[in-house]
Amino acid sequence: MASLYLRTLLIFLVSVKLIFAATVTYNWDVTWVSVNPDSQHVRPAIGINGQWPCPTLNANIGDTVVVNLNNKLGNQSTSLHWHGIYQEGSNAMDGPVGVTQCAIPPGGSYKYEFIINQPGTYWYHSHVGGQYPDGLRGPLIIHDPNSPYAGKYDEEIVLTLSDWYHDQFPSLVKTYLSATLNPSGNESIPYSNLLNDAQNIKLAIQPGKTYFVRVVSIAAFAATYLHFDQHEMTIIEIDGVYTEPQTVGSIYVTAAQRYGVLLTAKPSASTNYAFISSFDLNMFNTLPHYLEPNVTGYLVYDAHAPLPAEPVVQAFTTYNDFDLVPYDHQPLLPAPDKTITFAFDFTQIGDQNRAVMNNSTYISPLVPSLYTALSAGPLAANPLIYGRHTNPSVLPYNAVVEIRLNNLDDGAHPFHLHGHALQVVARSAPHVLPDDIAAAALTAPNATAVPPAAYAPTRAVPMRRDTIQVPALGFVVLRFRATNPGVWLFHCHIEWHVEAGLSATMVEAPEVLQAQQRIPPEGFETCVSDGVPTRGNAVGNTVDWLDLGT
Numbered sequence: 217m218a219s220l221y222l223r224t225l226l227i228f229l230v231s232v233k234l235i236f237a238a239t240v241t242y243n244w245d246v247t248w249v250s251v252n253p254d255s256q257h258v259r260p261a262i263g264i265n266g267q268w269p270c271p272t273l274n275a276n277i278g279d280t281v282v283v284n285l286n287n288k289l290g291n292q293s294t295s296l297h298w299h300g301i302y303q304e305g306s307n308a309m310d311g312p313v314g315v316t317q318c319a320i321p322p323g324g325s326y327k328y329e330f331i332i333n334q335p336g337t338y339w340y341h342s343h344v345g346g347q348y349p350d351g352l353r354g355p356l357i358i359h360d361p362n363s364p365y366a367g368k369y370d371e372e373i374v375l376t377l378s379d380w381y382h383d384q385f386p387s388l389v390k391t392y393l394s395a396t397l398n399p400s401g402n403e404s405i406p407y408s409n410l411l412n413d414a415q416n417i418k419l420a421i422q423p424g425k426t427y428f429v430r431v432v433s434i435a436a437f438a439a440t441y442l443h444f445d446q447h448e449m450t451i452i453e454i455d456g457v458y459t460e461p462q463t464v465g466s467i468y469v470t471a472a473q474r475y476g477v478l479l480t481a482k483p484s485a486s487t488n489y490a491f492i493s494s495f496d497l498n499m500f501n502t503l504p505h506y507l508e509p510n511v512t513g514y515l516v517y518d519a520h521a522p523l524p525a526e527p528v529v530q531a532f533t534t535y536n537d538f539d540l541v542p543y544d545h546q547p548l549l550p551a552p553d554k555t556i557t558f559a560f561d562f563t564q565i566g567d568q569n570r571a572v573m574n575n576s577t578y579i580s581p582l583v584p585s586l587y588t589a590l591s592a593g594p595l596a597a598n599p600l601i602y603g604r605h606t607n608p609s610v611l612p613y614n615a616v617v618e619i620r621l622n623n624l625d626d627g628a629h630p631f632h633l634h635g636h637a638l639q640v641v642a643r644s645a646p647h648v649l650p651d652d653i654a655a656a657a658l659t660a661p662n663a664t665a666v667p668p669a670a671y672a673p674t675r676a677v678p679m680r681r682d683t684i685q686v687p688a689l690g691f692v693v694l695r696f697r698a699t700n701p702g703v704w705l706f707h708c709h710i711e712w713h714v715e716a717g718l719s720a721t722m723v724e725a726p727e728v729l730q731a732q733q734r735i736p737p738e739g740f741e742t743c744v745s746d747g748v749p750t751r752g753n754a755v756g757n758t759v760d761w762l763d764l765g766t
Contacts, residue, residue: 237276237278237279237280238276238279238280239279239280239282240273240274240275240279240280240281240282241282241283241284242271242273242281242282242283242284243284243286244264244265244283244284244285244286245264245265245266245286245288246262246263246264246285246286246287246288246289246294246352247262247263247264247265247266247288247289248260248261248262248263248289248290249261249262249263249266249267249268249351251263251268251351253380253408253410253413253414253415254380254407254408254410254415254508255415256382256407256408257382257407259382259383259384260350260384261350261351262289262292262294262342262347262350262351262352263351263352264352264354268351268413269351269354269376269412269413269414270351270352270353270354271354272354272355272356272357272374273340273354273355273356273357274357274359275332275356275357275358275359276332276358276359276360276361277332277333277334277335277358277359277360277361277362278331278332278333279331279332280329280330280331280332281328281329281330281331281332282327282328282329283296283327283328283329284325284327285320285325285326285327285328286324286325287320287321287322287323287324287325287326288322288323289322290322291322292322292345292347292386293313293319293320293321293322293324293344293345293746294319294320294342294344294347294352295311295312295313295317295319295320295326295342295343295344296311296328296340296341296342296343296352297310297311297312297340297341297342297343297634298310298311298328298330298338298340298356299338299339299340299341299356299472299632299682300336300338300339300356300455300456300474300637300682300683301330301332301334301338301356302333302334302635302636302637302700303330303634303635303700303702304333304700305331305732305733306329306330306331306733307586307635307701307702307703307704307729307733308586308733308734308735308736308739309328309329309330310634310635310702310704311328311343312343312344312634312705313343313344313345313580313584314580314581314584314585315580315584315585315586315634315703315704315705315721316584316585316586316702316703317584317586317739317742317743318584318739318742318743318746318748319344319345319742319746320742321742321745321746324742324745325738326738326742327736327738329736332358334358334456335358335359335360335363335456335458336358336360336453336455336456336457336458336474336476337355337357337358337430337431337432337453337455337456337474337475337476338355338356338357338358338432338456338474339353339354339355339356339376339432339434339472339474340353340354340356341353341354341434345386345389345715346385346386346389346436346711346712346714346715347385348434348436348711349379349381349385349436349437349711350384350385351413353378353434354434355374355376355430355432355434357372357374357430358456363458364458364543365428365452365458365478368426368478369426369427369428369478370422370425370426370427371425371427371428372427372428372429372430373419373427373428373429373430374412374430374432375411375412375419375429375430375431375432375513376410376411376412376413376431376432376433376434377409377410377411377431377432377433377434377435377440377442377469377493378409378410378413378433378434378435378436379406379408379409379410379435379436379437379438379495380406380407380408380409380410380413381404381406381407381436382407383404385436385711388404389712389715391404392404392569392712392715392716393568393569393570393715393716394567394568394569395564395566395567395568395569396567398569400501401562401564401569402501402502403437403501403710403712404712405500405501405502405503405504405507406436406437406438406495406507407506407507407508408508408511409438409440409493409494409495409508409509409510409511410511411493411511411513413434415511415512416511416512416513416514417513417514418513418514418516418523419513419514419515419516420516420519421481421515421516421517422481422485422517423481423482423483423484423485423517424480424481424482424483425480425481426478426479426480426481427478427479427480427481428452428476428477428478429449429476429477429478429479430474430475430476431467431469431474431475431476431477432474433469433470433471433472433473433474434472435471435472436471436710436711436712437471437499437710437711437712438471438495438496438499438500439468439469439470439471439495439496439499439628439630439685440468440469440493440494440495440496441466441467441468441469441492441493441494441496441529441532441534442466442467442469442491442492442493443465443466443491443492443494443527443529443532444479444489444491444515445489445490445491445492445524445527446482446489447479447480447481447482447489447491447515448463448464448465448479448480449463449464449465449466449467449477449478449479450462450463450464450477450478450479451463451464451467451475451476451477451535451540452476452477452478452543453474453475453476454473454474454475454476454537454540454679454681455473455474455637455680455681455682455683456474456637456682457542457543457637457680457681458542458543458544459540459541459542459543459679460540460541460542460543461478462535462539462540464477464533464534464535465532465533465534466529466532466533466534467534467535468496468532468534468537470628470630470683470685470709471630471683471709471710471711472630472632472683472709473630473681473683473685481515481517482517484517485517485518486517486518486521487517487518487521487524488514488515488516488517488518488521488522488523488524489514489515489517489524490512490513490514490515490523490524490525490526490527491512491513491514491515491527492510492511492512492513492526492527492529493510493511493513494509494510494529494532495507495509495510497509498627499627499628510526512526512527537679537681537685538640538643538675538679539679540679541677541679542677542679542680545677546639546677546680547676547677548639548641548673548675548676548677548678548695549616549639549641549695549696549697550616551616552615552616552617552618552695553612553615553616553617554609554611554612554615554616554617554618554698555617555618555619555620556609556617556618556619556620557619557620557622557658557659557663558573558574558619558620558621558622558659558720559573559574559622559624559655559658559659560572560573560574560621560622560623560624560625560629560655560708560718561624561625561655562625562716565577569716570716570717571708571713571716571717571718572655572717572718573607573718573719573720574607574655574659575655575656576604576605576607577605577716577717578605578606578607578707578717578718578719578720579603579605579606579717580606581602581603581605581606581754581755582748582749582754582755582756583748583749583750583751583752583753583754583755583756584743584748585602585606585608585703585721585723585754586702586703586735587735587739587743587749587750587751588601588602588751588752588753588754589602589703589723589726589729589730590729590730590733590734590735591750591751591752591758592726592753592761593730594727595761596610596723596726596727596729596730597610597726597727598610598761598762599723600762600764601753601754601761601762601764602721602723602753602754603753603754603755603764604764605717606720606721606754607719607720607721608720608721608722608723609720609721609722609723610723610726611698611722611723611724611725612698612725613698613699613701613724613725613727613728614697614698614699614725615697615698616695616696616697616698617695617696617697617698618641618693618694618695619638619693619694619695619706620671620691620693621686621691621692621693621694622649622655622658622659622666622690622691623649623686623687623688623689623690623691624649624651624653624655624689625688625689626651626688626689627688628646628685628686628687628688629685629686629708629710629713629718630683630684630685630686630708630709630710631683631684631686631692631706631707631708631709632682632683632684632706632707632708632709633682633694633696633704633705633706633722634704634705634706635700635702635704635722635724636682636696636700636704637680637681637682637696638680638681638682638684638694638695638696639678639679639680639694639695639696640678640679640680640681640684640692640693640694641673641674641675641678641693641694641695642670642671642672642673642674642691642692642693643684643686643687643690643691643692643693644670644687644690644691644692645687645690646687646688646689646690647687647688647689647690648670648687648689648690648691649665649666649689649690649691650689651689653665666691670691671691671693673693678695683709698724698725699725700724700725701724701725701726701728701729701732701733702724702725702729702733703721703722703723703724703729704721704722704724705719705720705721705722706719706720706721706722707719707720735750
């Protein structure tokens with residue numbers, strides 16, 4: 217009798233979920249628009265349906281999201297990645313070109329369709345050819361009626377942070393990668409700092425109300441400090457993971473990270489207040505005369521009262537995100553079944569400035585790695601078929617995976633893994649690694665350049681997020697369980713460095729992937745229109761899968 221009751225209750229709960237879940241459909245034409253967000257320079261940008269900034273995509277947990285994307289740029293291919301969305305069971309919808317799909321050519325279309333089973337603050341952006349800094353980027357908000365903070369705020373505000381260049385990115389990337397034109401290998405410095413892809417924005421605030429401010433970095437390069445004058449923030453979410461509340465005066469946000477914060481308005485409406493986003497200037501090799509590192513916005517209590525001057529902040533006091541505690545208190549995963557050690561740096565290869573992971577620079581394969589995994593049969597478990605320059609690792613299903621990520625560069629780097637939120641089980645201080653250490657000293661079997669104890673977990677309940685800052689000449693240790701079959705990119709989210717090859721490929725549970733997932737028809741059609749094979753190893757060889765021509 218009890219068993220019958222439980223089955224009936226389960227059917228009822230599933231039915232309720234289906235009733236309230238919806239299909240949220242967006243029809244988007246990707247087009248060129250003319251913009252001038254910093255009032256300094258009119259330039260082409262990539263918008264959606266003739267508008268820029270690009271729209272916010274809203275959905276509720278449990279919804280099916282459908283985006284019918286039409287590429288009407290005329291002169292560039294495109295794609296969309298849904299940053300932070302795990303794409304459980306829908307790896308082909310993840311979006312990075314060369315990994316899970318072919319590029320959508322001018323005049324082409326692609327139907328992205330996936331179910332949202334996670335709440336939080338996310339964003340979408342192009343994932344091909346360094347394209348998103350030219351404008352194809354926007355917030356993706358998944359609302360949760362069962363949030364542990366439901367009822368503790370009155371309204372939501374979405375606030376994007378971004379850097380802005382006056383030149384289009386393809387020409388900038390060409391110069392950046394050329395060792396002849398750019399022998400120092402330095403990145404171009406943005407012109408301006410933007411809030412909601414604009415400047416001097418005004419947020420209407422009502423006295424006494426509490427606001428859930430969803431902060432989304434859609435930047436290509438710069439990390440920023442965010443500070444609200446005479447207002448505190450309480451962190452309750454990072455990268456879609458609810459946290460125990462933590463009150464702070466400022467937050468430090470790298471490219472691609474997100475924060476959910478509660479901000480409570482003053483009790484009276486007599487004064488307006490400023491807030492400021494300020495670039496971390498330590499990221500830049502030079503400070504050109506044109507750089508505007510700060511941008512001011514306003515909390516407007518009274519539209520008739522004067523706006524305040526930009527606040528003077530002598531030093532930003534931020535909270536170390538490593539010390540945040542997930543609300544669900546997920547315990548530290550057990551000792552790893554598989555450990556992957558990376559050491560990354562920058563170098564010149566021929567006439568190119570390149571990034572390397574374990575001395576190998578990422579080069580996109582001819583056949584998208586997902587297509588290789590799905591067409592290789594039992595050979596899908598052999599990392600060699602994906603091409604050595606995709607920096608592949610094959611992960612057994614349900615394995616606890618530990619990534620030890622060592623930064624041999626003198627700058628910090630935000631790393632992102634598609635398909636997962638990562639436990640950050642250890643993170644060093646900056647500058648603990650010698651600046652002349654060789655990658656092999658960290659990655660060779662039984663390497664002891666970093667004592668094994670230094671990589672040991674330091675938290676029983678580690679912070680989780682999908683984009684993690686790796687300290688300059690330091691390291692992080694990350695863990696996750698391989699229960700999301702798919703091919704997932706792991707990369708620095710500074711867009712310059714993606715283009716330079718600072719990426720690796722995680723092929724997760726390929727045998728389960730083959731049993732459960734398929735390429736949608738538009739995936740094959742897009743590859744055919746690009747003249748790209750849809751079967752075979754990294755170079756399209758279906759006769760000898762281990763022959764990659766080099």
